[in-house]
Amino acid sequence: MNLGLKTKSHIINQITLVRLIQLCVIIIAIGTPIIESNFIHPAFIKLIVQNTESEATRAATRMQRRVIQDTKEGHLSISQETVTYIKQAEQDYLLWKSKVFSHDGEVLYSSQDKDIGTVNEKGYFHNQVAKGEIFTLLVKKNSTSLDGEITALDVVEVYVPMMIAGEFIGAFELYYDISDRIAAMKAHMEWVDRMLLLLSSIAIITAFVIGIGYKKVQQIREEYELELIEMATKDKLTNIYNRRSFEARLLQDLKQYDKFQTELSIILFDVDHFKFVNDTYGHQAGDSVLTLLAEIAQQTVRSNDIVARYGGEEFIILLPNTGKNGSQVIAEKLRSAIENAAFDTQSYKIQITISLGVACISDVQHPNLDNLIKSADDALYYAKHNGRNQVSYMQTPPGTSTSKDSDEALLSAANTVSK
Incomplete structure (x- = not known):
């Protein structure tokens, strides 16, 4: 920005x-x-x-x-x-x-x-x-x-x-x-006058041409500026927001939460067995899957929700003014849309599923960006651990560990939304 x-x-x-x-x-x-x-x-x-x-x-x-x-x-x-x-x-x-x-x-x-x-x-x-x-x-x-x-x-x-x-x-x-x-001075000055008039006319025309030319240059520069902004904020493969721009937007919404206590949720999800897709169909097919997945995600969520590629096959969605129940409904809707979609690549039709972790800021102890994303990441880990192709809501009660090293802590703190 x-x-x-x-x-x-x-x-x-x-x-x-x-x-x-x-x-x-x-x-x-x-x-x-x-x-x-x-x-x-x-x-x-x-x-x-x-x-x-x-x-x-x-x-x-x-x-x-x-x-x-x-x-x-x-x-x-x-x-x-x-x-x-x-x-x-x-x-x-x-x-x-x-x-x-x-x-x-x-x-x-x-x-x-x-x-x-x-x-x-x-x-x-x-x-x-x-x-x-x-x-x-x-x-x-x-x-x-x-x-x-x-x-x-x-x-x-x-x-x-x-x-x-x-x-x-x-x-x-x-x-x-x-x-x-x-008389000689006046004759000389008349010549100077003619030259100055000629130069002034050329200068005015030149200034006019410069103005027109610079307007075109300005247009090109503005277009280039937009391209730079796109490069700085968008993921090159999927053309959705990248991790840095997503976190910048999330920080803004967290400030609003601190001020007005407005609800805020995120969904963190990735492709199940994506390594198998790459190994079986090739990385080009894998890239096509990620691109189509981003399109379906954008079509499924609401217009004010933010979809971003968080890294590799991992995606994240920001849900402003959305609590626990609303975020789980959207997550399940997205899971179902992906499960029922046919991913047509250049050579193959691939069926994929996704696992999703949901976190709401009001249920996060010491709410901030890192803790909110960690809560969603722990919920995603539980969804993967519990069989994949499902939505898991992660709630972090006081004094409960959310480390991935403790499956028991995850099982006690997670609520799974069944298909």
């Missing part, structure tokens, strides 16, 4: 695991577009902006070496040679445009002449850039830049402060057109 429960628990755990895998696949398939739009795309753009800021810092560092040469008494002034140098640097560093500011925000140089002489009075310039901090802003296409202009490009504006001995002397404003980079 424990084997079946463990197998069932294992199957349930595996089914749960497959269901979780299927759920995860579906969540990934549905959530991928959401994750991309809310996390992956912004992360890529942020990376582009960070790389652009690094480029701007390197460009500003190089340009600063030239610009500070025009510094007079801590104030910037842009010479024509410096203007020429900056214009060349714009080409070298692929700048869209650039500006150079003095320490108070005045534009000293701009790629657009109209900006020269204007003053940047914005808070970010004086509160961040003038304090030595780099200030970077992404201006998306058709948005307003820091200059107040609407740009038709995706632009990154980077303010890089110029510092000498810790003093702020001015700043560069460098503009980078990143439209091509964003």
